[in-house]
Amino acid sequence: MEIRCMVAGDFATNCYVVWGGTPGRAVLIDPADDAPSLIRLLDGLELVPEAVLLTHGHYDHILAVPGLQARWPDLPVWCHPLDVPQALTERDMGRTYPTVAAFGGLRPLTDDQVLEAAGLTIQVLHTPGHTPGSVTFRIEDALFTGDTLFHGDIGRTDFPGGDDAQMTGSLARLAALEGDFRVLPGHEEGSTLEEERRENPWLRSAAGL
Numbered sequence: 001m002e003i004r005c006m007v008a009g010d011f012a013t014n015c016y017v018v019w020g021g022t023p024g025r026a027v028l029i030d031p032a033d034d035a036p037s038l039i040r041l042l043d044g045l046e047l048v049p050e051a052v053l054l055t056h057g058h059y060d061h062i063l064a065v066p067g068l069q070a071r072w073p074d075l076p077v078w079c080h081p082l083d084v085p086q087a088l089t090e091r092d093m094g095r096t097y098p099t100v101a102a103f104g105g106l107r108p109l110t111d112d113q114v115l116e117a118a119g120l121t122i123q124v125l126h127t128p129g130h131t132p133g134s135v136t137f138r139i140e141d142a143l144f145t146g147d148t149l150f151h152g153d154i155g156r157t158d159f160p161g162g163d164d165a166q167m168t169g170s171l172a173r174l175a176a177l178e179g180d181f182r183v184l185p186g187h188e189e190g191s192t193l194e195e196e197r198r199e200n201p202w203l204r205s206a207a208g209l
Contacts, residue, residue, distance in 0.1 A: 049068065084099075152191075
């Protein structure tokens with residue numbers, strides 16, 4: 001499995017291109033912004049995306065989707081239904097952004113679902129707390145944790161829909177996974193699950209370590 005991270009947008013969000021199954025095919029996780037640069041990256045790698053996977057619905061993780069679907073109109077977007085609002089737009093800091101509900105090709109994620117895309121097997125773990133519909137994607141030895149688990153930190157729970165108790169449960173679930181994994185978060189650098197078990201105070205508290 002190959003992974004390329006592109007940092008994009010005003011909030012320096014990590015967008016991941018993942019491939020290595022079906023030749024020439026990839027999945028995109030959290031296409032944050034700057035669709036033209038992401039398309040150039042895909043073209044340079046000679047990859048066509050088969051799916052967009054959203055760890056959650058916050059606008060700083062989704063803004064490249066319209067540009068990607070303009071290039072690949074049949075590109076599906078997978079998101080947990082709890083992060084798909086009724087409104088097509090939202091306002092924040094004086095600007096208007098699309099919500100996940102504005103996108104075509106929406107498909108629902110469910111807990112413990114197993115997806116097959118681009119020759120990759122993707123397990124969905126529902127990990128609410130940052131948002132009601134936050135998920136973690138497990139692909140081989142990697143966990144794409146979105147804004148649930150960071151290197152030495154965790155996602156905020158003070159936004160609308162955030163929940164401390166749910167976050168604690170989600171962290172405990174991740175800590176209880178057998179073995180070690182690469183942790184590839186929605187922002188900043190990655191780490192490993194074993195490192196987080198040793199050093200992340202929030203994960204350790206949630207897991208009773």
